[in-house]
Amino acid sequence: MMQKKAGPLFYLFLLVFVFFVMFPFLWVLLSSIKPLSELFGDKAFNWFTSHPTLKSYVSVFVNYPFLRYLWNSTVVATITTVYTVFVAAFAAYAIARLQFKGKTVILGLVLAVSMFPQIATISPIYMFVKTFGLTNSYLGLIIPYTTFALPLSIWLLVTFFRKIPFDLEEAAKMDGATPMQTYFKVILPLAVPGVFTTSILVFIAAWNEFLFALTINTAEKYKTVPVGIAMFQGQYTIPWGEISAATVVVTVPLVIMVLLFQRRIVSGLTSGSIKE
Amino acid sequence: MRNEKRMERLLGYSLVAPAMLLILAIAIWPVIQSFYYSLFDYRLNDPTKSSIHWSYSLDLEGYLQNYPFLKSALKQEMAAADEQTKQTLAQIERKLTKLDAAIRSDDQVAKQYDKVNEALDNFETPSNELKIAELDKQTAERLTDTVHDVIQTLKEMKKAGELQHADKVVGLAEGLKGVVIEPNFVGLKHYKDSFSDMRLWKALWNTTFFTVVSVAIELMFGLGIALLINKAFFGRGLVRATILIPWAIPTAVSALMWKFLYDGQNGIVANYFETIGLVDRMGDLLTTEAGAMFSVIFADVWKTTPYMALLLLAGLQTIPDSLYEAAAIDGATKWQQFTKITLPLLKSSILVALLFRTLDAFRVFDLIYVLTGGGPANSTETISILAYKVMFSQTNFGAGSALAVIVFLCVAIISMIYIRWLGKDLLSDGAGAKR
Numbered sequence: 001m002m003q004k005k006a007g008p009l010f011y012l013f014l015l016v017f018v019f020f021v022m023f024p025f026l027w028v029l030l031s032s033i034k035p036l037s038e039l040f041g042d043k044a045f046n047w048f049t050s051h052p053t054l055k056s057y058v059s060v061f062v063n064y065p066f067l068r069y070l071w072n073s074t075v076v077a078t079i080t081t082v083y084t085v086f087v088a089a090f091a092a093y094a095i096a097r098l099q100f101k102g103k104t105v106i107l108g109l110v111l112a113v114s115m116f117p118q119i120a121t122i123s124p125i126y127m128f129v130k131t132f133g134l135t136n137s138y139l140g141l142i143i144p145y146t147t148f149a150l151p152l153s154i155w156l157l158v159t160f161f162r163k164i165p166f167d168l169e170e171a172a173k174m175d176g177a178t179p180m181q182t183y184f185k186v187i188l189p190l191a192v193p194g195v196f197t198t199s200i201l202v203f204i205a206a207w208n209e210f211l212f213a214l215t216i217n218t219a220e221k222y223k224t225v226p227v228g229i230a231m232f233q234g235q236y237t238i239p240w241g242e243i244s245a246a247t248v249v250v251t252v253p254l255v256i257m258v259l260l261f262q263r264r265i266v267s268g269l270t271s272g273s274i275k276e
Numbered sequence: 277m278r279n280e281k282r283m284e285r286l287l288g289y290s291l292v293a294p295a296m297l298l299i300l301a302i303a304i305w306p307v308i309q310s311f312y313y314s315l316f317d318y319r320l321n322d323p324t325k326s327s328i329h330w331s332y333s334l335d336l337e338g339y340l341q342n343y344p345f346l347k348s349a350l351k352q353e354m355a356a357a358d359e360q361t362k363q364t365l366a367q368i369e370r371k372l373t374k375l376d377a378a379i380r381s382d383d384q385v386a387k388q389y390d391k392v393n394e395a396l397d398n399f400e401t402p403s404n405e406l407k408i409a410e411l412d413k414q415t416a417e418r419l420t421d422t423v424h425d426v427i428q429t430l431k432e433m434k435k436a437g438e439l440q441h442a443d444k445v446v447g448l449a450e451g452l453k454g455v456v457i458e459p460n461f462v463g464l465k466h467y468k469d470s471f472s473d474m475r476l477w478k479a480l481w482n483t484t485f486f487t488v489v490s491v492a493i494e495l496m497f498g499l500g501i502a503l504l505i506n507k508a509f510f511g512r513g514l515v516r517a518t519i520l521i522p523w524a525i526p527t528a529v530s531a532l533m534w535k536f537l538y539d540g541q542n543g544i545v546a547n548y549f550e551t552i553g554l555v556d557r558m559g560d561l562l563t564t565e566a567g568a569m570f571s572v573i574f575a576d577v578w579k580t581t582p583y584m585a586l587l588l589l590a591g592l593q594t595i596p597d598s599l600y601e602a603a604a605i606d607g608a609t610k611w612q613q614f615t616k617i618t619l620p621l622l623k624s625s626i627l628v629a630l631l632f633r634t635l636d637a638f639r640v641f642d643l644i645y646v647l648t649g650g651g652p653a654n655s656t657e658t659i660s661i662l663a664y665k666v667m668f669s670q671t672n673f674g675a676g677s678a679l680a681v682i683v684f685l686c687v688a689i690i691s692m693i694y695i696r697w698l699g700k701d702l703l704s705d706g707a708g709a710k711r
Contacts, residue, residue: 010504010507014505014515017501021518021582024530024533024537024578028536031536045542045547087298088295090291090295091291091292091294094287094288094289098284098285098287098291099284100285100288100289103292106296109299113299113303115635115687115691116307116684117680118639119663119680120310120681120683120684121303121307121310123309123313123673124306127673143302146298146299147302147303150302151299151303154295179287180287204524207526208525208526210527210528210641210642210645211641211664225526229526229529230529230532233532247529247532250529251525251529254525257524258517258521263516265520269590270586
């Protein structure tokens with residue numbers, strides 16, 4: 001376990017591992033450029049097509065309101081992220097940095113809420129958005145998304161805030177800065193990477209949400225990407241070509257994002273789960 | 277100094293307040309309300325049960341669409357009837373008029389009564405708030421009894437052939453049957469019904485089986501992968517990015533992708549599984565009970581093992597190399613190093629990863645909803661799926677909420693067990709302490 005040098009066998013293992021993880025995507029990518037006739041029947045199991053076509057991609061955007069789904073998801077996920085991270089930043093700062101009674105209880109509550117099963121909140125939330133006419137609207141999703149986005153933001157930000165050295169704050173205090181000044185001038189600039197990481201994770205969580213989106217926004221015009229794609233399947237036929245193309249379209253930006261920010265995402269995912 | 281402390285405390289509370297209020301309003305309150313809903317026979321598609329009633333009330337729209345017409349129909353009958361029938365009919369009419377007066381004796385009800393009447397005269401549909409009037413128990417019971425008696429009498433008269441337009445009169449009277457809305461409080465009945473329904477036990481079993489098996493496999497593979505890649509090698513970032521991708525894509529999308537790969541006719545994975553003899557026929561994967569459960573677990577393992585590996589890798593990286601070097605000098609074998617150093621020091625990382633994964637798996641919805649829809653024959657129906665179906669397909673909010681509360685309690689119990697194991701580690705406060 002501690003042979004820190006990697007041998008050829010190790011690279012072979014890595015290759016196999018990466019192949020297994022990526023195989024579904026690879027297959028979907030290959031299928032997305034097959035003509036319809038090669039998705040079914042004998043040719044369905046051929047890896048490569050000799051007649052690559054972009055028909056499925058065109059169809060996704062022409063025959064389905066897929067662009068609309070993408071836009072809806074972007075709006076909902078962005079607003080959810082900005083507003084919850086904003087609210088959470090203050091709370092997390094207080095929990096991580098200030099001394100007051102009951103903060104362990106508060107943090108415990110935050111953690112407990114983040115573990116709530118969505119199904120346990122959905123009936124009252126559904127009745128709420130229905131009563132206020134918010135079904136099929138962006139707000140109708142942003143409000144319920146607070147249930148998981150806010151606890152997640154607070155939890156991640158607390159661990160990031162705690163990592164900032166306490167000496168800095170004391171120095172600021174010595175110089176006569178008020179706590180709010182310390183927060184805006186000293187802590188926040190240092191916490192920017194943490195805030196950014198938190199935002200990525202909250203954005204992904206909001207982008208991927210399914211249950212609320214499925215129940216609250218049922219009109220084509222307001223469906224989000226996960227629900228939109230899942231509803232591609234008709235009653236009798238499943239348009240695999242279009243589904244493959246749509247999957248590729250939503251996966252590519254994610255792949256780019258993950259490649260760019262992998263270090264941050266990993267630090268966010270693992271923060272709070274390990275003791276340093 | 278004291279003053280400063282107080283200021284800090286005040287600031288702390290005011291900074292936390294907005295977040296706490298939001299969490300209370302949008303997460304905790306709904307859970308309490310779910311429990312409240314679960315105590316009622318609450319159905320969205322049944323107008324008399326589409327909201328929660330503690331008390332009796334009257335559907336004025338239904339009442340006024342029948343009562344005046346019944347009265348005039350009775351009068352018509354009286355005009356054409358013989359003396360004895362006339363008397364009976366007059367008696368009925370008197371009863372109804374008295375009842376109507378009793379209903380209108382309440383000022384609030386009388387006001388609503390007139391407004392609804394006006395709306396109906398103008399062929400408008402009165403709003404829900406307007407048409408439902410609260411009734412005291414006595415009047416409500418009197419209404420129910422009177423209507424029952426009237427229908428009884430009219431039916432007898434119909435049999436005796438004493439009425440000219442018997443069907444119309446009886447129909448109008450029967451229209452008055454559904455106008456009293458009774459309180460739909462049922463107490464713990466939904467829980468009792470759920471627990472005596474085999475479907476719930478099946479769903480609980482499916483959920484537990486799915487959770488235990490998939491999390492166990494994920495832990496095993498995750499730990500193996502983490503141990504293997506816990507070293508410096510070329511292309512580390514790329515590998516890390518690769519294993520993040522299954523975690524990052526929407527579960528619903530990955531479920532659909534697997535549905536394509538498992539497809540009984542065109543699915544490549546199904547085809548390979550048949551070739552290596554894992555299943556007899558390709559179609560078995562999604563159409564047999566065992567096949568479907570296997571498929572769901574396999575897809576979940578694919579999606580979340582990388583995540584597990586990442587969490588454990590981060591834990592592994594906090595174990596100092598010097599420990600292993602010292603152990604090696606003392607002649608410890610690799611296995612001894614693993615059981616005596618790695619596992620004990622990784623314990624809290626493993627438990628945290630297990631906690632998150634167990635809860636996630638127990639709440640599973642998207643994956644199964646899209647991949648199998650809970651089928652075939654409910655063999656992959658988890659408790660969340662069952663609750664969703666009862667709530668939104670059967671529009672039975674009361675019973676569905678009871679199931680949702682059961683999911684909540686299960687999750688609470690699981691977390692409590694883990695937190696017992698973890699101790700206070702998870703929440704320990706770093707503030708003020710030097711690390």
